[in-house]
Amino acid sequence: MRIDFTKMHGLGNDFVVLDGRERLLPPLDSGAAAALANRHTGIGCDQLVVLEPSQIADMRMRIFNADGSEVEACGNATRAVGLLHGRSARIETLAGVVSACPVEAGISVEMGTPRFDWDAIPLSYPMDTHAMPVAWEELTNPVAVNVGNPHVIFFVADPHAIDMSRLGPMIETDPLFPERINVNVAAIVARDAIVLRVWERGAGLTRACGTGACATAIGAMKRGLVDRRVTVALPGGALVIEWREDGGIVMTGPATEAFRGSFDPADFGIVV
Incomplete structure (x- = not known):
């Protein structure tokens, strides 16, 4: 089994996005997140973003920093996920539900209060x-x-x-x-x-x-x-x-897809 990923960035703040909305992903812990984020021995990113099904929104977004710690919110990652989704979406995060919408200037995100x-x-x-x-x-x-x-x-x-x-x-x-x-x-x-x-x-x-x-x-x-x-x-x-x-706070700016690939989860200590 290989896991597909999409490498994206918002103004150079870069992400590895794993999409588990339709294909179940193996459990990910802080060690696996840090290993994937490592720029020398992993794929390399500032944050690992994991998408999952949500009971209260169009999707759930989990965000892991490069050191493996899980965080509540990331505006640039939200724009990247909005671009990947391709249309307006409500996104569940640890900080609550935010909304992302494609606009002429890129992706507009309602960040809450x-x-x-x-x-x-x-x-x-x-x-x-x-x-x-x-x-x-x-x-x-x-x-x-x-x-x-x-x-x-x-x-x-x-x-x-x-x-x-x-x-x-x-x-x-x-x-x-x-x-x-x-x-x-x-x-x-x-x-x-x-x-x-x-x-x-x-x-x-x-x-x-x-x-x-x-x-x-x-x-x-x-x-x-x-x-x-x-x-x-x-x-x-x-x-x-x-x-x-x-x-309410509204943030608007660009997001970019860099490339797509896949990896063997065993290479990063991920048990399938």
């Missing part, structure tokens, strides 16, 4: 998430928001001047964040434009992060720095984020 309470991030103890009274060297007073997964956002003059390879993992694993955290550094360019870099929890420095773009845009909007529709420029390209008056 943001949460700001300290225990919804979550943090280890109560504090103001609008301007957190904490700092890691030059990174100070961030915003924290949960957009399906947890993010902390620092607004800086130049995101490219920040040593994210060193500070990213330091902040990600700080005891303040009991479930770890995605780390965003952003600069406000205009009322409708943000430049962003992201250290992704369990994956590291990434070319793009859809939930990071959403969280950063929402954080900037909460502080009155930008309007309610902005373009967020990441190293891999741009996403458009809108925070509707009803509280």
Whole structure:
């Protein structure tokens, strides 16, 4: 038995997608996910995405980071799955049900509503998430928001001047964040434009992060720095984020299929 996969990416944030909606997949654990994600000895990806049947939506999407940890949400992966599905779909995730719809600019995803309470991030103890009274060297007073997964956002003059390879993992694993955290550094360019870099929890420095773009845009909007529709420029390209008056977040951007293949599950310790 070989398992088919589709290699996809959203602005360079890449995925191995396994489709188990019609063909039963063997059980996958964190070790198998990390083995498949390894760029030297596996297929290579930032996240492994597994599609399964759902009782409450068109499909269920499970997401594993490159280190094997399972996470609640991934905006870029949702766009990729929307492209693979080829039409509007409701997708069940650990963060709830989201919707993806093909549009002229790519795939538009309704990401749900943001949460700001300290225990919804979550943090280890109560504090103001609008301007957190904490700092890691030059990174100070961030915003924290949960957009399906947890993010902390620092607004800086130049995101490219920040040593994210060193500070990213330091902040990600700080005891303040009991479930770890995605780390965003952003600069406000205009009322409708943000430049962003992201250290992704369990994956590291990434070319793009859809939930990071959403969280950063929402954080900037909460502080009155930008309007309610902005373009967020990441190293891999741009996403458009809108925070509707009803509280819902809409993310729009491209997704790409790179290639298809198959693998022997025994090569990655997967028992069939």
